[in-house]
Amino acid sequence: MAQAATQAAETAQAIIGDSEFDRDTAVTLREEGVYDAELSAGWTIIRAVNGGYLLAILGRALGEALPHPDPLSVSAHYLTASVPGPAVIRTQIVRTGRTLSTGEASLFQYADDGTEVERIRVLATYCDLDALSDDIRTTAKVPAIPPREHCLGPSDGPAPIPGSSAITERLDIKLDPATIGWAVGQPSGKGEMRGWFGLADGRDADPLSLLLTVDALPPTSFELGLKGWTPTVELTAHIRCRPAPGPLRVSITTRNLAGGFLEEDADVWDSAGRLVAQSRQLAKAPRG
Template structure:
């Protein structure tokens, strides 16, 4: 009998229950998910989101989840504590707190349901981003070495950026504040709702396209999930319209391989410091 090899993402969000403490789990934040000096905010949200998915078996999927980033998380052990605030017929609401070295890193408030039970009726004016097919886009292997050195998590992705939105990598940012591309995990794991929480924070910061290099720490990230994603490539678009007071918003849309909008997000982040 052979044992299936889990995806790096599944290992990255794995939890160990604390005996006798319902809703409390241990986690191990891996160095492979670092960006700059800390662990990627989307991965942290997925860890907390995984813990919350265990609180109400009838409602396994995040529908709306908001994370407030209180301090930078580092590779190493952490603890996630959850509380179920309300459990209704179709939705549950809970909170989660991720603590490391005695310091709270992330506080989450989320509503959970069963995305498979939501139905297929869609009324939308949203359109998926238009870009070349994955094989005509720019992969991580073409990224500047300095970028990869600061973002170990890129090695976990099969990320193909739209050539029209990577002028910043050549020293020619468009100043439009948009980056978009195709996303899959490098090890082939298919997308699911928890992975969408990572994908919402997976592309380079849109401030790169404003001519502002450097990493942009997330202050708050909210993700709305609309459906379970189909297998295959995800199309991801990140954009900003306003940078002021040292902060900017970053809006993301995630589309699955059938062309359905499966998640939307908005985050507030600190603008990179001048270099």
């Protein structure tokens, strides 16, 4: 038994060693319910750490704290912008059952004066995705996105994408040409963003990385003709099943911008044509 556990740990470490995403979302148990993490500068947008990357870090901590392995529903409130550097995650088990378990997690960083600042707070329910029913009844349709070779990434533009930064080097994104008018000063005004998504190092998607995927494409505010940072206020993600290997298709839409806030509804489809994740987030609209 001990030998098998050691082999499993070595295998897990080998996997983490091969993936930048896994290395940068790793957490270390300090004491029961408390984990240390290092927020990598490689996942920043302008100067703030990407919200989907943060969600994945908290999701990993909750996956270690709860008896069930996979995120099913994760709701996060972003309280203050996170910055690269050390962080502490505190978790609490709310309830455990036979098929579901629920927990809370908060991520803290230290301000310049040494006081703790809470950056993000999460309430999540976990399950075993492999144990879910395979009964599917849906009217959802795979988004019509041109073949990947006919889509465009950051390197295809005439100039750097507005607001792009270190995170673009870690993502393999190819956007539908119909949704990138903003990149050449001709936004469509439709509030849509579609494209192919993967991690640049080739790591296949899993339930944890889907928490990043739902918040990784450029914001729909760009296609609404607005420029600048679009900070997330609240984000809820539903992971519907374990994704098949291969690139993902992501579709994000905004139907309403009012009072200085907009919503983004994201659908994520795997290479087998299954809807593997959905999310809605409320974000503050850029001023531009």
